[in-house]
Amino acid sequence: MYRKKFIPPLLKRPPTAPTTDNTNSEPSKKRIKLEPLSSSQKSADLDGGRSSQSSNGARKMLPSSRITAGPGSRFNPPTIIRKPLIPVSNPPGVAEKAGPISVSDNGNGRYYFNVLWRKFQARKHKTWDGDGVLAIVNGNATLQDVNGRDIATGRVSKTPVEGDVISLGGKEVEIDSILPKSDFMAGKPFLKSKGKQTDAEPTIPTTELYARSTFKPPLLSGTTVTKINPQKPVARFDPSAEGALVMKRLEISSKNKTVVDVVVDPIISRHLRPHQREGVSFLYEAVMGMRPYEGRGAILADEMGLGKTLQTIALLWTLLKQNPIYNQGPVVKKAMIVCPVSLINNWRREFKKWLGNERIHVFVADGKSNVRDFTHGPVYNVMIVGYERLRSIQDKLKQCQVDIIIADEGHRLKTAENKSAQAIRSLATPRRVVLSGTPLQNDLREFFVMADFVNPGILENYSTFKKQFENPIVKSQQPEALKADKELGNARKASLAELMNKFVLRRTAKILTKYLPPKTDVVLFCRPTKQQLELYQAIINTSVAKRQMGSMDTALQLITLLKKVCNSTSLLKPKGKEDDEAKLSNSILEEAKVAGSALVNSNSSGKLKVLEKLLVTLKETTQEKVVLVSNYTSTLDILERMLNSKGFHHLRLDGKTPTNKRQDLVDKFNRVSSDVAFAFLLSSKSGGAGLNLIGASRLFLFDSDWNPATDLQAMARVHRDGQKSHVYIYRMITTGCIDEKIYQRQITKQGLADSVMDQKAGGSNFTSAELKDLFGLDTETTCNTHDLLGCECGEIGEPPSEDIENDEEDEKDEPIQMTGWTRASAVDMDKQEEAYRKATSKARQRMKALLEFSHINPDKIPKSETRVSSSKQPVGSEEDGDGEEEEGEEQLPIVEDEILKRVLDENPKAISFIFTKNSI
Incomplete structure (x- = not known):
């Protein structure tokens, strides 16, 4: 098929040569294009001028050429004389008139503007995303944010002026003002300093600067930086405002940096209590490297209920939005919070509560979420992840830079071999904060691991720390320590405390006195039942049990078995399991000739009977709700059956409760009445930390854990912000059994923690021989702990005297001289009494x-005296200013708990001894 040759269309028509006036002084904005010449004219000499010809035949005249009409020329118009282009530069600070941009102005086609920019928005009321700088070079425009990052590029056809709105690379840009070229070339828009203020510039008060702001704010305040005078750097929030929380100013020596005040967002700071404001300031100084130590980590060791979560949120929000160096980006762009899985929803709710x-x-890193949304997306700045989940996603987190890590309940990182701690270390994040109400739980090695985690190398290596600090401190706190040992230990403890105070902030719950209702701690020593005593004695007398006692590796199995006996004998009933614990239990029961039928009765427990009496009395006489805590789900099963038998409605949270259902259970319990949910069954391992069960005013800790921190965390669930009622915390212990030995061991550990963390005088409360006597059964004592105390209080509720004498003779290094048989006539009774007094004083010190x-010993309290007057004035308080009692007046025992009084009146033999303490 015949096809015609394709001829592309002529897209542009060559312009005709304009007629110009030779006398015009204005430079021509366009070059003159001439019509093509014939072949006979291509070589013609045009008045001695030079010419060149392009490929399309168009004649181009070089600069300074003159065109005249010669013989045979096709040019009929008069002679055209073109003058050279005159370069015109932009005067500093003066904008060019709108018009086409020349690309051949020898590098002078450069324009710079301060602008506002935003992404394209379809809504009616549009907002700006931020400030920026627009640079136009030879028609090529580049938009940069205040951090100097290119965010859009494109081509513009004319020079914009102030007020123009242009589109550029998917962004809308409004020209705010002209930026002098000299300022742009010096990098002042992106530097930390805008330059010194000249004498001609007036000093404008900060409050006036905020009032005169012309920046177009977004819908929500606090999400963008207010547009202010660029020559006067000011803080994001007004530091002179009433109640403003201003952080410590950063000290720098560079002349190119300007420091501004960092002010906590008022939306949070107005809710902070004085101790919380102090905590936020402390954490800010620590992570910014302002504290006097090498490192950017800190430990917030406030006791439970002081608001560690709120303080952390205030810190993160400040670091995410502000920087002490003017005109730099925020200090933190990505933050991560690691916490137990039971607290994930609580953290999310707290962020929503305070910031919306x-x-x-x-971002919550659960099993359904994609971690890439946090690592690569700009939407999320904070991620909340559980300790277990963190280990599985640590490689994915390395794809982004995490600027700060918050470890809630950080005592979980107490071992160097902890996989979660190793995962966090692998992220190479310099800023680390540990939140823990009990940073020192068992020994100083755990504290070393935590300190080295937040500030690596601050305590050297562990071998050096153990030799120079741990061993001398522990040795000095033993009752048999010599004077030299105590002197060395106290010196090392003071040195460690001085260093620790630089990066550890510790406040006790005493500061909540004016914020929370009173609290009463009650330790109930419950007498074991006859069946419990017989089973306990039979177990420890078996040969299998005696072999277990000789090995620390196998003793834990025997301890667990005896703890079950203390809770309820029915826990030993065979369940068909074949694990090591079940095999040990079956072998011991077979040797002890204990039939399974004898273990059916779940009420064969002294603690369970006392608890049942207390709960029934509470339900009948009050509208209060209770929390029942245990370390074992099998014990929770027994407590649940007991509640069902009484018709008491309850809720339960343990390890089998789905994570997404736990907070709903807590909210329901706090909201409903006691008729709907009278009790809340709680596993201390699964929900003993972080939860706020303020709907209850009484908590019963049914069994104890070796780690005192576990019990302290669980007992703090009800005495929290929002509590309105007087709180009672009951710790239930079986008298003379393993329960009491565990309680004594907890006091030992708490004494070590108090002496180091709280600077208290404490020590190892019992000798090594006493601590090894874990498996003994004391059937004669009313309270073995009180016996070891050697207290002469009279056991009728009078607070013991704390005036412990410190005789110099007690500090002598001379060993005790052991004498043989002595005649009775040769015994110095005064000396014997003095030795006994000194021994008692030492015991009371420990x-x-x-x-x-x-x-309080209930056996020594007459029944009529258990009901005292409603006055809560403690024994020994001052009366009429002289502190003396009226003659003949007798102080009655202090038993203020009406519910406990009723139980003592009905069955005083069920409880053998009571420790009680009133606090905040």
Whole structure:
């Protein structure tokens, strides 16, 4: 088929040569294009001028050429004389008139503007995303944010002026003002300093600067930086405002940096209590490297209920939005919170409560989420992840830079071999904060691991720390320590405390006195039943049990078995399992000739009977709700059956409760009445930390854990912000059994923690021989702990005297001289009594923590005296200013708990001894 040759269309018509006036002084804005010449004219000499010809035949005249009409020329118009282009530069600070941009102005086609920019928005009321700088070079425009990052590029056809709105690379840009070229070339828009203020520039007060702001704010305040005078750097929030929380100013020596005040967002700071404001300031100084130590980590060791979560949120929000160096980006762009899985929803709710969903987006790394949304997306700045989940996603987190890590309940990182701690270390994040109400739980090695985690190398290596600090401190706190040992230990403890105070902030719950209702701690020593005593004695007398006692590796199985006997004998009933614990239990029961039928009765427990009496009395006489805590789900099963038998409605949270259902259970319990949910069954391992069960006013800790931190965390669930009622915390212990030995061991550990963390005088409360006597059964004592205390309080509720004498003779290094048989006539009774007095004084010093309690033996209290007057004036308080009692007046025992009084009146033999203490 015949096809014509394709001829492309002529897209542009060559312009005709304009007629110009030779006398015009204005330079021509366009070059003159001439019509093509014929072949006979191509070589013609045009008045001695030079010419060149392009490929399309168009004649181009070089600069300074003159065109005249010659013989045979096709040019009929008069002679055209073109003058050279005159370069015109932009005067500094003056904008060019709108018009086409020349690309051949020898590098002078450069324009710079301060602008506002935003992404394209379809809504009616549009907002700006931020400030920026627009640079136009030879028609090529580049948009940069205040951090100097290119965010859009494109081509513009004319020079914009102030007020123009242009589109550029998917962004809308409004020209705010002209930026002098000299300022742009010096990098002042992106530097930390805008330059010194000249004498001609007036000093404008900060408040006036905020009032005169012309920046177009977004819908929500606090999400963008207010547009202010660029020559006067000011803080994001007004530091002179009433109640403003201003952080410590950063000290720098560079002349190119300007420091501004960092002010905590008022939306949070107005809710902070004085101790919380102090905590936020401390954490900010620590992570910014302002504290006097090498490192950017800190430990917030406030006791439970002081608001560690709120302080952390205030810190993160400040670091995510502000920087002490003017005109730099925020200190933190990505933050990660690691916590137990039971607290994930609690953290998310706290962020929503204080900041709302519109200010910050929180990413929760559960099994359904994609971690890439946090690592690569700009939407999320904070991620909340559980310790277990962190280990599985640590490689994915390395794809982004995490600027700060918050480890809630950080005592979980107490071992160097902890996989979660190793995962966090692998992220190479310099800023680390540990939140823990009990940073020192068992020994100083755990504290070393935590300190080295937040500030690597601050305590050297562990071998050096153990030799120079741990060993001398522990040795000095033993009752048999010599004077030299105590002197060395106290010096090392003071040195460690001085270093620790630089990066550890510790406040006790005493500062909540004016914020929370009173609290009463009660330790109930319950007499074991006859069946419990017989089973306990039979177990420890078996040959299998005696072999277990000789090995620390196998003794734990025997301890667990005896703890079950203390809770309820029915827990030993065979369940068909074949694990090591079940095999040990079956072998011991077979040797002890204990039939399974004898273990059916779940009420064969002294603690369970006392608890049942207390709960029935509470239900009948009050509208209060209770929390029942245990370390074992099998024990929770027994407590649940007991509640069902009484018709008491309850809720339960343990390890089998789905994570997404736990907070709903807590909220329901706090909201409903006691008729709907009278009790809340709680596993201390699964929900003993972080939860707020303020709907209850009484908590019963049914069994104890070796780690005192576990019990302290569980007992703090009800005495929290929002509690309105007087709180009672009951710790239930079986008298003379393993329960009491565990309680004594807890006091030992708490004494070590108090002496180091709280600077208290404490020590190892019992000798090594006493601590090894874990498996003994004391059937004669009313309270073995009180016996070891050697207290002469009279056991009728009078607070023991804390005036412990410190005789110099007690500090002598001379060993005790052991004498043989001595005749009775040769015994110095005064000397014997003095030695006994000194021994008692030492015991009371070791047990100083228990001297804060009132000691009550129900057998020594007449029934009529258990109901005292409603006055809560403690024994020994001042009356009429002289502190003396009226003659003949007798102080009655302090038993203020009406519910406990009723139980003592009905069955005083069920409880053998009581420790009680009133606090905040």
